[in-house]
Amino acid sequence: MPSPLPPRAVFAMDPVHLPLLFPPALMARLRKACDLDPALVVRDFADPVSAAALSEAEVLITGWGCPHLDADALAAAPRLRAVLHAAGSVRSLVGEALWQRGITVSSAVTANALPVAEYTLAMILLAGKDAFTHRERFRATHTYPTQALTAPTGNVGRRIGVIGASRVGRRLLELLRPFDFTVLLHDPYVSPAEAAELGAELLSLEDLLRHSDIVSLHAPDIPETYRMLDGDRLALIRDGGVLINTSRGALIDPEALTDELVSGRLHAVLDVTEPEPLPAGSPLYHLPNVFLTPHIAGSLGNELERLGRIVVEELERVVAGMPLGHEVRWADLGRVA
CATH class of the missing domain: 3.40.50.720 (NAD(P)-binding Rossmann-like Domain)
Structure with missing residues (x-):
């Protein structure tokens, strides 16, 4: 039997972070695991080009600068099944509508x-x-x-x-x-x-x-x-x-x-x-x-690569049908960042 098609993934973040999160070796590994256009980075879920990409997205790779995933954004992404966050807290990113959809969420908060x-x-x-x-x-x-x-x-x-x-x-x-x-x-x-x-x-x-x-x-x-x-x-x-x-x-x-x-x-x-x-x-x-100091304790510069590596590893788990290693659960958000 032919192998299943790789999942369609889309970036949603400020594109300025991409080169440090996913340097060439990590980007190559990411593209091997999924169908991804590295030149397409969503900043506005209502943008027509972004909306077309979201309609096909199964995985959203998010980071700093990603808009809030509200009910309208999720409605534009009917195939979405996982959000992999290449940053720390997802508190301002996701809301109740996402959890009601049963979408899996992962965060690189451990690396951060x-x-x-x-x-x-x-x-x-x-x-x-x-x-x-x-x-x-x-x-x-x-x-x-x-x-x-x-x-x-x-x-x-x-x-x-x-x-x-x-x-x-x-x-x-x-x-x-x-x-x-x-x-x-x-x-x-x-x-x-x-x-x-x-x-x-x-x-x-x-x-x-x-x-x-x-x-x-x-x-x-x-x-x-x-x-x-x-x-x-x-x-x-x-x-x-x-x-x-x-x-x-x-x-x-x-x-x-x-x-x-x-x-x-x-x-x-x-x-x-x-x-x-x-x-x-x-x-x-x-x-x-x-x-x-100007909020520099968290990941900066070459430290961002660790965040990207976690996202790549999580995506590889999604593709393999394995449980995520850094899953965020709705029940935990009441007492964690």
Whole structure:
């Protein structure tokens, strides 16, 4: 019997990402697994050319810049059976209409978690050395710090509080294992025994904040976590403590955080903020105790290839009739990113 025809696949994303997501070797592997026009990248589901492609699509390969897959978009894709997302969260991409259709969804969120965890580890180590403060002092005085100034500095026995055993949080916990840290964890879905297996002590959120030198935020952006670090909880962090946020700005009350940072009581490493980006007049751009980066912790540059590789592997599983390795389920979206 002749082999079945490969599934028709269509890209839906900002085309600027394609070369890094699918460099030549990966693109060749992708085209071997499916019927795909690499020059056709959908940005608008209502566009006539896009609509014609969607009417035949069995697999949609999505990424940053893909429009929301609402009921109208799905109606234009009657043959669609799988959405393979070459990025992290699918929360803003898919809705109830997709799940009602029984369409399978996969995400490269696991691959995207790795650089976020690596960035966080780097910031924890630098914060433990008080590198940002010493850099500012060195720029201003051109002198080396005295022993009195460096006495509180170092990474031996630092208490690291991780909020959220998400994919990023769990990967960070793995990366923290070789270091001489005491690791604390807060996650309402994790038991004390599981936390111990992850190398951490499970605490309430309030106790974690009270007992941590460095707090790193890895909870999902869901209604239950909105402003989870409000003024009262930020006040629990010890004087001179460091707050790292690579999750979402909405998890922290921005006014309360600004007050704490302007006062100089806390230090912060912020890869995400609310709003994002901050307005030009925000004091956080100029505070010596704040290290701001422009949402770079996630996959950038050559790290995007890892996301593309997951999509190719998932497509090969679809073709082979195998279960997906990174399937996203509707029931999980209430507590994951």
